[in-house]
Amino acid sequence: MDENKTHLVFTPTSPAQLSFIERVDNVNDELVDALRIPGMQIIIYGPSGAGKTTLLINKLNQLYESQVITRCMVGMTMEQIILDGFDQLNPYFTSECVSSEKISISSDLKLSYFGLKTQIENYFQEKSQRLLPMQLTPQRLAYYFGHSNNCWVLEDFHKINEEEKIKLSQIMKVFMDSSFEFPELKIIAVGAVDSAREVVQYDPEMKQRVSEIYVPLMSDNEIAKIIYKGEELLNVSFKSSLIKRVQRFSSGLASVCHYLCLNMCTNSGIYVTADEKINLNEDDFDKAVEKYVKASSDTLKEIFDRAIKVNRVRKYNNPHIILKAILQLGKDGLTHNEILNKIQKTIPDYPAGNLTTYLKQLQHTTRGEILRYDKNAGNYSFSSPFVKAYAHCLLTNQAKKNISLDEVQIPLNELTKIFIKSFMVQFDNGK
Ligand SMILES: Nc1ncnc2c1ncn2[C@@H]1O[C@H](COP(=O)(O)OP(=O)(O)O)[C@@H](O)[C@H]1O
Ligand SMILES: [Mg+2]
Known part of the structure; x- marks a missing residue:
């Protein structure tokens, strides 16, 4: 068996070559x-x-x-x-x-x-x-x-x-x-x-x-193909329940899949193709998520801060109102209308035009690309499930404690627990 370096198989920050799968x-x-x-x-x-x-x-x-x-x-x-x-x-x-x-x-x-x-x-x-x-x-x-x-x-x-x-x-x-x-x-x-x-x-x-x-986001099938390719190249085996978890956590973003698989391997000391097959299990997965959260919490904060930044006081705090409505609706992939209806339940005269403008802005780099639009389905989602869980965590903490967003502090271990929990809830619901 050829010896491959794990960092060249799972490549969260560079274009995959060894583990490239045809789209x-x-x-x-x-x-x-x-x-x-x-x-x-x-x-x-x-x-x-x-x-x-x-x-x-x-x-x-x-x-x-x-x-x-x-x-x-x-x-x-x-x-x-x-x-x-x-x-x-x-x-x-x-x-x-x-x-x-x-x-x-x-x-x-x-x-x-x-x-x-x-x-x-x-x-x-x-x-x-x-x-x-x-x-x-x-x-x-x-x-x-x-x-x-x-x-x-x-x-x-x-x-x-x-x-x-x-x-x-x-x-x-x-x-x-x-x-x-x-x-x-x-x-x-x-x-x-x-x-x-x-x-x-x-x-x-x-x-x-x-x-x-x-080029659309990856399907769960495509994410699984990356994992299978990695298994073969490194002589490892991810438990089948882990494949489902990685698919869920990745939600179409191959970089998250690469990151989690890379972490699972390196945490277990696998830096090159193993001589004898190594099995990876749930414990390895949780550790990988923990590491991912640690590495990305600053980025998540930055994305969120950019998204809700207000340059001058307007009648509505648009980004905040929109993100809150999306989170309250819970599910991924919401249409303009669904979001508008939700907002208008609390703010009856909220203008549809504001929603259009800010939904566009929230996809832009200046607002951290916090949302994305799926052209085929015609609906909006958070750009990654991690960003979503992070935004959810901040906004609920703020509401609970009745403090400003700047004052909300979430320790890393708590954040990790929340991430795992929020994904597992989705998982158990079979979504
Ligand atoms: N076809 C593919 N096979 C395996 N991994 C992929 C594939 N496409 C993307 N990736 C991985 O996904 C991540 C993001 O891909 P990238 O090409 O940078 O996306 P984009 O250019 O659309 O932002 C990278 O870590 C890359 O290795
Ligand atoms: Mg690119």
């Missing part, structure tokens, strides 16, 4: 088709943690020679993004890098790349600002990408401001039109939002040449 057929096929069609631009969207990056990286590795990945951050301009793409092409144009027989870059092309690079550097020294010089046009960018056989991945493109995003549509057009010369040239924009148009607002005329791919 349901249509998602897989759509992406593979879109990657193969020359000139087809791609937008991948869906909830945070659904597995967009992992799917893309694995498919690119199977189908592509190489790719340039630009990670977008809040506040980045399109100029900065273009420069990042341009800078990352550097190795393909240096003479030392002969990456494959397929890529042959003429000395003229190298000269042109470095000429432009020097111009840009001089330009920055003069202006001391990251503004794009005129010479780096989308056409030239496409030309360098094309010649180096690269496609360009824009990760987390949803974080970019609207007015900056508009420029991408123009660049996509140029990349599309260059596909005759460079069949592999394409832009793949990835965003954690619930419609492709929120990632890139492209022109209607481009519709035929942009593939929109929705």
